[in-house]
Amino acid sequence: MQIAARHLDKVTIFDISxxxxxxxxxxxxxxxxxxxxxxxxxxxVLNLGAVRYIDSSGVASLVEGLKASxxxxxxxxxxxxxxxxxxxxxxxxxxxxFEIYEDEAQSVAS
Amino acid sequence: xxRSRLLLRMELRSNPEMLGVVRDALGQLAATLGFSEPDCRxxxxxxxxxxxxIIRHAYLGDAEQPIEASFRRIxxxxxxxxxxxxxxxxxxxxxxxxPEKMCGRALExxxxxxxxxxFIRECMDKVEFSRSNGKxxxxxxxxxxxxxxxxxxx
Numbered sequence: 711m712q713i714a715a716r717h718l719d720k721v722t723i724f725d726i727s728x729x730x731x732x733x734x735x736x737x738x739x740x741x742x743x744x745x746x747x748x749x750x751x752x753x754x755v756l757n758l759g760a761v762r763y764i765d766s767s768g769v770a771s772l773v774e775g776l777k778a779s780x781x782x783x784x785x786x787x788x789x790x791x792x793x794x795x796x797x798x799x800x801x802x803x804x805x806x807x808f809e810i811y812e813d814e815a816q817s818v819a820s
Numbered sequence: 821x822x823r824s825r826l827l828l829r830m831e832l833r834s835n836p837e838m839l840g841v842v843r844d845a846l847g848q849l850a851a852t853l854g855f856s857e858p859d860c861r862x863x864x865x866x867x868x869x870x871x872x873x874i875i876r877h878a879y880l881g882d883a884e885q886p887i888e889a890s891f892r893r894i895x896x897x898x899x900x901x902x903x904x905x906x907x908x909x910x911x912x913x914x915x916x917x918x919p920e921k922m923c924g925r926a927l928e929x930x931x932x933x934x935x936x937x938x939f940i941r942e943c944m945d946k947v948e949f950s951r952s953n954g955k956x957x958x959x960x961x962x963x964x965x966x967x968x969x970x971x972x973x974x
Contacts, residue, residue, distance in 0.1 A: 729843075731836065732836040732839060732875060732876070733836035733837050763840075763843065763868075765868055765939075766869055766935035766936040766938075766939055769935055794861065797858075797861065798865070798939075801939060801943075802938070802939075
């Protein structure tokens, strides 16, 4: 898994690619918690368009990130969900707890 | 009588870095057997989550412990009729799983963790745990042909 960060005003965008699984999800979790708890970034947008696979530990990292965002009154937004990622979020029945948009423009403007 | 044909056997270490290797191999195996794309993803997901559980809960994160995985094409009874299925058996020598933890968690409870077993059960047609002679065994079964009426009710 690769995470590339971009910054637009008060928004941090993580472009994530590859597989999010037991081996890599701690890296995602750490990046999200740092962004919310240390940097207090008002909005973090995850571009998941190039994610090939996500497992339950990856979903757990997203949930932890979401909870951390709520603690500091920030927002965690997802976009670019492909079939695989959407399927897993639906299977976990957590899809409705996340803010999800179709593309980056909507995610940044919302 | 049930027929059984070994397709693939793997002996791997409990190293999370190996999960991607297993996923790729299993995805190709499932596609070769004729599973639909969603069913290929389901089989891969179930095995990945099961291996993750072994690494985390049976071996407590120790990356050097043995896991054996075998994949067989079998005829298994379904509604009294023999049907083609992929049987996957995962074996480890770790800590016995706690039956209470194996119930998973309520999905309404929004918190990290506890999703793996739910994913496995949703993705496979049969999930059986057993332990004997110091070995944990997880048997997963996925039928190759799913009746439409049953698919709609899942």
